Amino acid sequence: MTHPAYTPASSDTPSRRPLSPDTGRLGARAARAWTEPMAVRPLERGRYAVDSASGATYVVDLFAGTCSCPDHEIRGERCKHLRRVAIEVTERRVPPPGRRRADCAVCRRPSFVPESASIPICDDCRLERGDLATDRETGDTVVVYRMTDEAASERYVEAADCTVAAYPKNEGYPADDPVVEVVYPFSGDPDADIEDRPRYAFPRSRLAARDEMLIE
Ligand SMILES: [Zn+2]
Ligand SMILES: [Zn+2]
Incomplete structure (x- = not known):
């Protein structure tokens, strides 16, 4: 019995190369x-x-x-x-300069994170100003104002008289998540700048990042 030759999809066919250079040269x-x-x-x-x-x-x-x-x-x-x-x-065996090895606080994967970060976040989980995200609890679209270096259990929210971690809708998310401040772009004054909109604090894991940015 013969087996057909294995033909991988073109997208997962890496080109053939040696693992190290020819050290004789x-x-x-x-x-x-x-x-x-x-x-x-x-x-x-x-x-x-x-x-x-x-x-x-x-x-x-x-x-x-x-x-x-x-x-x-x-x-x-x-x-x-x-x-x-x-x-x-x-070869990614050791971290590049300015980075250290740590498990990402959000996705838990081992990563090289900025040396100075008090909460380790991998590049995939980092959010930048202007990034669009979806609130997993409500489905609302929000815009990232900034990602902080504060844990959800450390940020007190005056209006709710509790921390971000203790806020009822946030109880299912890790208390050590970094706090992300977001604004609602599609409510209130449509001409208001991101700087002037009220900001709300979310645990990072409650936000699903989207591959888009708000073009202003
Ligand atoms: Zn030397
Ligand atoms: Zn991550």
Whole structure:
């Protein structure tokens, strides 16, 4: 019995490529950056500790383009440690400069989030001013005014005399969701600017992002 050849849909056919460059054709430092056993640990502000094959640990600073090893400091070469960190960032094995690894507070997927963010949010879950979203509870269309760095359990809403998390319609959403301030574009004065409209605080998960922006 013969099986028909597997013919995948064209959209999921990646082009064939090797996983690493042909290291025989690279310069010595570039080849060693790929082939030597090294461990890269992200520090803060664009710095990475590299445990080298020799047993020494060096610090690479990607913002400054420097490494603490003698090859870089004395000979001024773009050393194998600098190259290795660049490779690992490109391959998404370590976070890029200014980011850290964390589970997104909204979708819970592991992500590289901004280092300074007190609530980790992945790029897919981040909302920007002017983004359109749907209120999952009412189906209303809202426009994002800003995404805050405050948790729903921390934001007190005076009009409701409770926090955003404790507000009855929000009880099914995580209390550690970041608060998103939104406005209603299709109610009140139709000519009012986004800045002048009343703002309402929502837990992020209550809003379904839409792939559109309000053109003003
Ligand atoms: Zn180095
Ligand atoms: Zn997310």
